[in-house]
Amino acid sequence: MTTPDAGSPDPLKRSSPLTRFRLAPNPGPMSLEGTNSYVIGAGTVVDPGPDDEAHLQLLASVGDVRLILITHRHPDHTAGSERLRELTGAPVRALAAEHCHGGRPLVDGEVIDADGVEVRVLATPGHTSDSVSFHLPDDGINGSVLTGDTILGRGTTIIDYPDGRLGAYLESLELLRALGPATVLPAHGPILPDLSAVAEAYLEHRSQRLTQVRAALQELGPExxxxxxxxxxxxxxxxxxxxxxxxxxxAQLDYLRSE
Known part of the structure; x- marks a missing residue:
């Protein structure tokens, strides 16, 4: 693995005091501009993104990569993880064992020391069953949270039913809202300044959608x-x-019919 010269410009953009990111070249209707691949501190990569050699080579070159973390199973987050491990030797850790390579599965509530940066693992299922967020309490005045696809930088996320479930997603939003005005570092879209406010807006949006689905069922019939x-x-x-x-x-029908 090579590292950039001390005098060369940083190929990553600053996203918060303790993180930088690189936008992967995989734009689309679901991935927005592309996947935000983050680097925490000197060498912890979060969501390597697609199996794009130039993107992965760049991530491998930005420092001493010692750990690779995955927010959830979707390929726009995981497809490049095995190749990045080959390039760096760093273990890949995810909540689901099948997406771990050389590392053990993540555990809800565990605290990772990312070269001196405290990273708290938060299980935030709903978008998918294996979704996690990473809370950096010391990242700026209010801390930051890498939210994966649980909260996006623009628009709202989907519930990937039947793997994802709305009830779990609502609980995850409540958990994130309780973290206060932390910086939101999403896997897609721009960085946002206030996690609590965004989570509140997401909860309101879900409530409105459920109202619309209830109205549709009244008009169309319960079946x-x-x-x-x-x-x-x-x-x-x-x-x-x-x-x-x-x-x-x-996901909404499953949630309403289980109430």
């Missing part, structure tokens, strides 16, 4: 299908994200 409810609630959605809308409707 309405996912497709019928999606037509009613998400009728104007871009066809490119229709599948995501149907996954969220499935």
């Amino acid at each position: 309405a299908t996912v497709e019928q409810v999606a037509d009613h609630v998400y009728g104007d959605v871009d066809p490119l994200v229709r599948g995501a809308a149907e996954a969220s409707v499935g």
Whole structure:
């Protein structure tokens, strides 16, 4: 592994006092501008992103990479992790064992010492069953949280039902809201200044969507299908994200029918 010259410009952008990031070249309707691959301190990479050689070579060159962390199983976060391990020798750790390479699974509540930076692992399921967030309490005045896809920098995330579940997601949003005005370091989209406010807005959005789904069921009948409810609630959605809308409707119907 090579490291940049002391006088050369940093190829990463500063995202908070203790983190930097590089935008991966994988833009799309679900990934927005692309995946934000973060580096905590001198050498802990979070979400290497796609298996793009130039992107991974750059991440490998920015310092002494000793640990690779994964927020959840989706390939726009994990596909490059094995290759980055090859380039750096750093173990890959995720909540799900199948996405760990040379490292043990993450444990909810554990504290990782990332070269002197305290990183607290928070299980935040809902988007997927294996979603985690990373809380850096000493990152600036209010700390920061790497939220993966649980909270995005723009718009709202999907519930990847049936693996993801709405009830778990609402509980995760409550957990994040309780952390106060921490900086939000999302896996997609821009950095946001106040985690508590964003989590509150997400909870309100989910409440509004549930109201819309209840109204659709009243009109269509209690046995309405996912497709019928999606037509009613998400009728104007871009066809490119229709599948995501149907996954969220499935999660909402499951949540309402289990109440």
